[in-house]
Amino acid sequence: MRYLRLLSIFYKNSILKELEYRANFIANVFMSILWLGWAIVGVSVFFLHRDKMGDWTYPEVLMVVGLFTFFNGVMEALLRPNVGAVIEQIRDGTFDFVLTKPVNAQFIASLRSIIVWRLVDAVIGIGLIAYALGQLRVTPTPTQIGFFVVMLLSGTAIVYAIWLVMVSFAFWFVRIDNITELFYAFYEAGRYPVTIYRGVVRVVLTYIVPIAFVTTFPASALLGRIDQTTTLVGFAFAIGLLIASNRFWKFALRYYASASS
């Protein structure tokens, strides 16, 4: 309850801050559309030459692109300004103020701010998913929607856990402000259904940098391609990662060196 109240104050402040830079809104909408274009071009080129990617049709792949765009928005709005900013705070020492507050440090570090404009991407992503469903002339069943929501939440949790672990490394190596860029580099692979990848790449994208859980699996859920078991496994995987990342974060905190000046 108290944490909810804190959250509302945090977000109110973030929105106030964003209103100071209104021009950013238009720039963001424009960029979102451009990046969506880039993502669509990336798959369309292929469909010029073939009519199926693996066993995915064009609208089905568009759903994956929609999820890719959606999560991009989520990361930009919620992860980059929070967990992503921790690295910078560690470097200039202002992380001190997070640690001296009588509130769970992970809570503050993870949820203090939100860049609302970036949610534009999330909205566009959902729009694309809806469009793809329309093209497919499919109405998902309530069960499929249920699986989809579970997978979406699990995906969010997984992405968050990965970010938290990445950022925790900054407690040892102060100069790794680019580690989140590394994640984005791998994330690019999530624009395509994971089933098209072969061998090692697929294993990496499913279990090591589990981007499959973020884009492919929710799309599969909506298309009725995964069952209860897969959904549950995904959910359990997400919970496991959350717990592991929390442990790692706590362990890393001990190595905080608190840069002076």
Next chain:
Amino acid sequence: MLTKYFALMRRSLGVMLEYRAGVLIWMLVNVMPLVMLAVWFSLAEDGPIGGYAQADFVSYYLLLTFMRQMTTVWVIHELDYDIRYGNLSIKLLYPFNPIHAYMSDNLADKIIRLAVLIPLGIVAAFLFPMMRYELTPLSVALMLLTMAAAWAMRFLSQYTFALLAFWVSEAQTLHEIWYAVWLMLGGMVAPLDLFPAPVAAIAKYLPFRFMLSFPVEVMLGRLTADETLLGLAATAFWLGAMIVAYRWVWRRGIKQFSAFGA
């Protein structure tokens, strides 16, 4: 000037070696060509796509990875920051144009990348024996030349976009648009041959191709002599245009900077 470059590069090298984790991560960040390779390689399993078989994709994207690494430029972030927070004033006190300081910084990074990439390239040659290139002295020389030009164009275009920070605060956003188009039309998503004919026909003459994939195309031996010559002419044209644009913006920007400060 050359001694200054060596001195500046020495310092940059020192700094980079100090932060080794950061340097290695930056290299890993440029894996997008490999991601695209994984995609096309898997997709071409059932036969060539638009004239590209699996082996062709391997040849294309592995060399493209090398190009991507060797033409990596990040000056937009540095210069935009320096202009907006007034750090440029310090660099203006150097007895030479500050662009040389940023350039030598970038070249130092290229030395480190080469040191890592050459051994990796040898390993790749063993791992992927299907790689096929046109290995003649002329094609290699042309590749090195066009690669240098690609780097210069990437650098100059970013630098010029960064200079817009003299007037607007969204220089990085404006550059992002340019960057997105570069990714699409520079041969990253797919070799330009795979694009719809009308798009490919236009993209062949736009600057983006010469900022990434052209040196690779030279090495793949898919270009006719005429196409190669035309490409070289276009490279020269765009490089010249970017130099002119940079000079023009720089001169006006400095006036603006000294008139209003930062």
Next chain:
Amino acid sequence: MPGSIPIRVQNLCKYYQVHQKEPGLVGSLKSFVKRKYADVKAVDDVSFTIDAGEIVGFLGPNGAGKTTTLKVLAGLLYPTNGVARVLDFTPSERRAAFLRQITLVMGQKQQLAWDLPPMETFLVNAAIYEIPDDQFKKTLAELTELLELAPLLKKQVRKLSLGERMKCELTAALLHRPKVLFLDEPTIGLDVTMQTKIRQFVAEYNARYRATIILTSHYMADVTALCQRVIVIDHGKLLYDGDLKALAEKIAPHKLVRVEFSQALDGQRLEEFGEVVKMRGQRAELLVPRDATSDVAARMLAQLPIADVTIEEPPIEDVITRVFEQAARARAERGEAEEEEE
């Protein structure tokens, strides 16, 4: 009753690993491949206790270990060894009940949101510290009055001057009425008037809430104005812990005698009374052994054409410099000097 002592530190140590490299490109390459590390003893076997309501000044040159000690006490750093107890908590556990009773103010870092008025940060902190509404209003009103904040509350932080920002930082840090305050260079970069105001405020807060305060500052004026007791740290070691005045007596065996003559005289005759540090026209300053001051003054009055005479403690900056010089000499004798060079 140990519970009444808010700060207890016993044999506290905090070591850092720092990687070392030889100069030049070859050195860089070597350290790129393989790194050598060395322990730096930021805090080395330090013990002290501080009573409720005390204001204690931490003195020491840059890198002496003052800030590190402060950060261990605030729970930011895990000690390598030894015990730190604050308000009967172990700081590094960072219990909410502990954090609610302390605060950390750093002159070089800010917690205020840059783009918003300070009031927004105050409200966030009110929620974080669970300050009841009426108490928040009351505390804020008090602080507003003490620090003359009223015109600042609705301005954007980035538009405030450095001094104004520091006032707001203090407010943000004190809204929850902490019992223990860690102030790290709170007056750094401020002009003299603002320094005085901050000082007065700290004294007032201490008196009003009987708060325990540890202060580090490079401005001796901060310390002399606020602290009776000082703890001197250098190279991580505690050199002195006690009364500021007693430190001067212990370290500086001389007092400063300032004289003004009614007519010119030659310096030669003055030498026999003490060490002449300054001689300009008809004014002079002499260092006189502490025990002999009254004696010497009497003799001077009798033998010289004196218009005015004052006896003072030597400037505290000089005393402190002397402490560190002595410590450095002692280290050199123990042969520790080379260790630093490495």
